[in-house]
Amino acid sequence: MTYDITVIGSGPGGYVAAIRCAQLGFKTALVEKYSTLGGTCLNVGCIPSKALLDSTEHFHNAETTFKEHGVNITGLKADLAQMIKRKGEVVSQTTQGIDFLMKKNKIDVLHGLGSFVDKNTIKISGEKEQTITTDKVIIATGSKPSSLPFIQLDKKRVITSTEALELKEIPKHLIVIGGGVIGLELGSVYARLGSKVSVVEYMDSLIPTMDATLGRELKKSLSKLGFEYYLKHKVVEVKGAAKKVTIKAESPKGETVELEGDYCLVSVGRKPYTDGLGLDKVGITTDKAGRIEVNSQLQTNVPNIYAIGDVIKGAMLAHKAEEEGVFVAETIAGQKPHIHYNLIPGVVYTWPEVASVGYTEQQLKEQGKAYKTGSFPYRALGRARASMDIDGQVKVLADKTTDEILGVHIIGARAADMIASAVTAMEFRASAEDVSRMSHAHPTYMEAVKEACLAATEDRAIHM
């Protein structure tokens, strides 16, 4: 078969790219190694983790806040097996949705490991082997959990996020290596079910790439869930046994701390995945981190081959990959789309949620930019008090002279959904005063954004 465009990898970057290609009239093939479409995000990432996060949050609320709400339950019990079963159903419904979208857009789905024979020929090794020719190729092979060189991942006691979504029992003590998004989300799942969770992080804060306020606030909130932290601790040894796991870490003072638990989740990040792709056959180069090198058009050094998502530089986020998928499809069609990377939001689905877009306060300081800050706490919101979700705040950073919004950092209930309005405002380069002059429905959490903008404008929040 001959195709205009072949997309390798069916994650949110790949399948979105394929759909946009098809919409633009290209004859498109989508190559996927696994039997289900959707990649990490749909199968072992965003979607299943959110399913478990929601289930456990319900349980946690039933346990902690229902009584206060006047809802009395006896015999409350967490059924992990059912939670995992429901998660499985959510995943299979979602991946089947992608199957439908591929059919609808007349995209040929080819199951098997795709690898380059030459720059226009792809071999697909699945149940049967087939070879296709293609004018253009979009590599969207994503990433895999990474580890540390001395850690032996036995996938039973020393596990990655993939296994953490399929545990058969609630850990008594879950040790999480890495205080980033994945570790804190999955740590939350089990902490809510009663696990003791210890987070060992090499840096001096949680979610260290986000604005420092968010890390600090999140640390406080998760402390209430029983999280224990070992910040600035360097893990030096991880030993998995049949029923337990022990880890050793060096404290900032150089002392060795030993932790014993029944599971250890290694969540130190993810690495680009290009195994078996045959990049050497076409001479595509990767950088030291294993990422495929691309130019501003997301084109590799082989002009008819593009790459998007986790396999190239930038934040490893599903929605970043989606934007890039659309970008490449349109670029191939001769259009001139744009991506504002600084305006791609980052979200952590803990509770309270954390969401952020634009520059952090630290970045503005480094740039020497004159900025002003406006913050507003959730606990001053009627909506938050009504639902007992009073942890959190919105912080708005704006240019000191022009009042243009430069960053919005939210921790609190529904932050993940609220951040979209900040992206909209910033895409149009709104000022803090602009947003504060737009009507926000009452009572909503979004009022905190308006109030923070008022605070940033002239320190004139109404409800503070």
Next chain:
Amino acid sequence: MSLDIKIPQVGESITEVTIASWLKKEGDFVQLDEVLCELESDKATFELNAEAAGVLRIKAQEGETIEIGAVVCSIEEGKGSAVAAPVVEKIDKSSQSQATSATISTGQKLEMRVPEVGESITEVTLSSWIKKEGDFVTLDEVIAEIDSDKATFELPAEGVGILHPAANEGDTLKIGDLICTIEISEGVPAKAQTPQASSVVASSNQSYATGHASPAASKILSEKGINTSAISGTGVDGRITKEDADKAQKEASKPQPLSTSKSEAPIVLPAGERNETRKKMSSLRKTVSRRLVAVKNDTAMLTTFNEVNMKPIMDLRNKYKEQFKEKHEIGLGFMSFFTKACTVALLEWPAVNGQIDGDEMVYHDFCDISIAVSAPKGLVVPVIRNAEKLSFAGIESEVRRLALKARDNKLTIPEMTGGTFTITNGGVFGSMMSTPIINSPQSAILGMHNIVERAVVENGEIVIRPMMYLALSYDHRIIDGRESVSFLVRVKELLEDPTRLLLEV
């Protein structure tokens, strides 16, 4: 010197706070405005900032509850570190809010001054008065137009009453200069002078976001190759909306009404009429000028020349003119010969047909020949697609179709974009010799000139021949001298012996 830091007022009804955590330790060196500790009240969490740079001395520990105004720490100021004036901001604000409001009484005069119109703009030119001395103006009515070096904006009246201009058209004024006074009329309230920040918004639509294109608009403009600075946005504060971007080029291809300046100061001279007329540059003219200069600056352009004996083509044309017209219903002109000869030569010398895109060179296996046509409002360059595949009649009818559309201003954007090589004919206006400018992003352009009978030497004899000079301007970055010269020689050969076009030799 040691500066005590006290718990500030954090809100009404809050009398005490708890120290949640110290972010800095005893003895740390802290910078001005750095967060020292976090305070919790029953309503919210606050950050306490350093009011000076220096060494921190903590006086209240984590978990302690203390009253507003109590000392939490002190800062031993380091040498040369600036002391922050505490609560300067609050003082500013209160002074700002003392908005001077113009009163209602008769005889009251409201002075209007040149408002701030944007960063880095320090002076403006009063381009025209829309209202005259003695006119009655109402609030927010536009009374004058003002030009800055960045944009033109309108000046609205800040009150209701009789206008008395204080500056003349053409005057250059500094920001804050008196521009006019308004004699407030009885019983009608004047617009209160708003604080400066909002008066900027009210009196002009210039801001940092002026000219910022929305996400959809910026994609459209990129695709059209239009710079955001070339169009004025109709969105809030001059933002460029999707509709602005959609319209951008359509407007450029419409003739712009020519407005003469209203500020024609009479020039006193002894005799004779000496009028100067100023016309605004049309968008097309602006685009053309910007692109031409860009080509001059961004390419390594030079021109090579040759001459061609037109007799063979003229003979051929004379011989078959009638038959050609009868069969194809179109006249046989020179353009078809030149276009055809160029396509043959272009395919042989692909660099001449190529272009530079960033760090890459793009070659084409087709010849899309742009033809420079003089249209009523200026030069336009429609494209003959796949000219290499067209017959003579095909080329002639395309040339005619495009020329007619150009004449009627009906060319579409797609019809004018994407050529790979350009032919321009200055000969129709009588040009003997010229050095045409490349039609960017193409790499070469052929200039045709007038046909003049010249004495030339053929086989050792002086004979009279209809001769034309040819000029090829090219971008030396992508085309070498050998290629450009060979290309032009090849064109000459094909034109001097058109049978070659038939035989492809």
